[in-house]
Amino acid sequence: MYTIDSTYHPPYVGVFLLIFSCCVYAVIQVLKPVDLKRSSGKRRWSMPPGPPGAPVLGNLRQMMKARRGGALSFNKWLASLIPYGEMATLHMGSKTWIVLNSDRVVSELIAKRGKITNERPHMPIASDLVSNGKRTVIRQEEEWREGRRVMHHLLSGSNLKVYAGMQELESVDMLRRYLREPKLWYSHHFRYATSVLYRIVMGYPLHKSKAELDAYQRVTIEFVSSINQSYVDFFPSFSTLPHVLQPWRSYWMQMGAFHRRVFQQWWQPISAAVRDGSAPPSFVRDVLLHPDMRYAGDDEEAMYLATSVMAAGGDNTRMTMNVFIMAMVTNPEAQARARAEVDRVCTKGDSLRLPRMSDMSEMPYVAAMIKEVLRWRPTVPIVPPHQLTENLEFDGKFIPAGTCLLINSIALSNEFEDANKFKPERWLQGPPGSGKTIPNFWGFGGGRRVCVGSKVAEQALFIIFARLLYCFELIPDGPIDDEKLNHQSLDEPFPVRATVRSDGHAALIEGEAAKYEASFSTFATK
Numbered sequence: 001m002y003t004i005d006s007t008y009h010p011p012y013v014g015v016f017l018l019i020f021s022c023c024v025y026a027v028i029q030v031l032k033p034v035d036l037k038r039s040s041g042k043r044r045w046s047m048p049p050g051p052p053g054a055p056v057l058g059n060l061r062q063m064m065k066a067r068r069g070g071a072l073s074f075n076k077w078l079a080s081l082i083p084y085g086e087m088a089t090l091h092m093g094s095k096t097w098i099v100l101n102s103d104r105v106v107s108e109l110i111a112k113r114g115k116i117t118n119e120r121p122h123m124p125i126a127s128d129l130v131s132n133g134k135r136t137v138i139r140q141e142e143e144w145r146e147g148r149r150v151m152h153h154l155l156s157g158s159n160l161k162v163y164a165g166m167q168e169l170e171s172v173d174m175l176r177r178y179l180r181e182p183k184l185w186y187s188h189h190f191r192y193a194t195s196v197l198y199r200i201v202m203g204y205p206l207h208k209s210k211a212e213l214d215a216y217q218r219v220t221i222e223f224v225s226s227i228n229q230s231y232v233d234f235f236p237s238f239s240t241l242p243h244v245l246q247p248w249r250s251y252w253m254q255m256g257a258f259h260r261r262v263f264q265q266w267w268q269p270i271s272a273a274v275r276d277g278s279a280p281p282s283f284v285r286d287v288l289l290h291p292d293m294r295y296a297g298d299d300e301e302a303m304y305l306a307t308s309v310m311a312a313g314g315d316n317t318r319m320t321m322n323v324f325i326m327a328m329v330t331n332p333e334a335q336a337r338a339r340a341e342v343d344r345v346c347t348k349g350d351s352l353r354l355p356r357m358s359d360m361s362e363m364p365y366v367a368a369m370i371k372e373v374l375r376w377r378p379t380v381p382i383v384p385p386h387q388l389t390e391n392l393e394f395d396g397k398f399i400p401a402g403t404c405l406l407i408n409s410i411a412l413s414n415e416f417e418d419a420n421k422f423k424p425e426r427w428l429q430g431p432p433g434s435g436k437t438i439p440n441f442w443g444f445g446g447g448r449r450v451c452v453g454s455k456v457a458e459q460a461l462f463i464i465f466a467r468l469l470y471c472f473e474l475i476p477d478g479p480i481d482d483e484k485l486n487h488q489s490l491d492e493p494f495p496v497r498a499t500v501r502s503d504g505h506a507a508l509i510e511g512e513a514a515k516y517e518a519s520f521s522t523f524a525t526k
């Protein structure tokens with residue numbers, strides 16, 4: 001009799017299972033982080049230790065969870081990587097990160113080996129969709145180089161003196177706002193930082209409506225938050241799927257389109273003025289659109305470069321000013337010491353004058369506060385990834401090209417003695433023969449990608465620190481936790497009372513402001 005064998009499978013089922021398994025295997029191989037793939041030579045990769053992670057996602061969810069918890073929780077997560085040593089390996093989806101936890105390894109890898117640690121990883125969301133592939137800070141090396149050349153030209157050398165004049169001018173307006181509306185101290189920081197950058201880049205005082213400024217601020221915050229936010233940036237191969245299989249695209253594309261519209265509104269009047277010959281000297285007129293400079297990018301790239309410089313410079317300066325205020329209200333001795341230094345230079349008997357940029361060499365303690373503010377509560381807790389372009393042998397490890405290196409500012413700050421204390425004197429040169437040297441400083445990142453605006457930032461911060469200390473007493477106006485900076489708050493981030501020191505100081509501010517009033521930027525509040 002004919003019987004049916006229940007274990008019999010027609011041959012095509014076997015073939016299907018084989019193909020399916022091969023596909024799963026191939027997908028897993030593609031998605032694997034680079035150090036978990038086989039090395040092409042005989043040697044196996046040898047990576048620094050790191051926290052255990054989940055299958056496929058690795059440590060990605062740990063970071064995402066920390067980010068969702070806010071700035072403090074993210075900083076705590078960065079601190080939790082310190083016990084793994086000077087370098088900690090993380091598997092972030094398809095990416096391998098090595099987080100750099102010490103000054104020594106940052107000097108060795110980011111500064112000394114800049115030639116092979118200069119690339120940025122491909123970020124299909126933050127870079128391609130949100131930034132049209134054109135925001136300099138996360139652009140890949142080949143497209144980035146030309147923009148860097150012109151930015152360097154803009155932000156160094158004799159231009160710095162011209163910018164010092166702009167910074168002094170805008171800071172007088174800020175002092176008067178502090179005097180008249182002390183409760184809005186934090187919004188005066190936004191105004192100062194943004195209008196200085198606008199003047200430098202576009203050449204004009206800033207006259208914008210509240211709606212325009214709100215849109216600009218939203219763009220900055222959205223862009224910064226988009227970096228390392230989408231899982232797709234950690235699995236970039238998903239971006240090669242057909243568009244119908246990428247449901248996330250429309251959300252990010254809409255965001256990118258909104259950013260572009262805002263940029264165009266800011267850019268078009270300036271670029272028109274350059275073309276009709278009516279624009280004043282500026283980065284846009286003299287560097288980006290001047291025929292002799294031979295900037296290789298087109299108008300669209302010029303627009304992204306100009307607005308990227310404004311955004312990168314403005315918001316970091318604003319946040320650092322807030323940290324300075326936090327340092328002052330929680331460290332009255334440092335405030336008094338710095339003020340004594342400024343008074344020595346600017347007060348002669350009954351005669352008062354505002355500090356100037358040229359006073360910097362006579363105010364070393366105030367100047368040292370710039371580094372200490374950035375060390376104490378780093379404005380950029382983790383520097384955007386630098387990607388290795390060659391395999392690297394270092395400290396007995398063998399690390400594959402494609403691995404990302406990230407400076408952990410929280411760990412670097414922690415290497416200092418009494419790390420949680422605000423002590424600007426760490427950055428002061430010792431007397432001759434004392435053997436005291438100034439430590440390395442990484443608050444602006446490092447290597448070839450180092451912040452191109454660091455000199456402009458130092459000037460912007462110095463003049464504000466010195467002038468605020470000269471004119472105002474700063475105290476807490478309620479309970480304060482010095483780790484809670486609330487950088488993204490639109491209201492007062494922490495309670496502060498700023499009181500003018502004397503009638504003489506108030507008269508000085510009003511007198512100086514009256515002289516320059518016609519040139520100030522105007523900020524609509526409605």
Ligand code: HEM
Nearest residue numbers: 136137312313316317320380444445446449451453456457
């Ligand atoms: C206290 C204020 C500032 C801080 C803490 C800061 C920090 C940084 C950091 C950490 C980077 C990335 C470096 C790296 O990848 O290694 C960066 C890049 C950059 N910064 Fe700053 N920055 C500040 C102010 C400024 C200012 C005032 C400007 C403009 C005048 C500016 C323009 C830029 C630009 C354009 C980039 C991207 C550079 C490139 O693509 O090559 N920054 N900044």
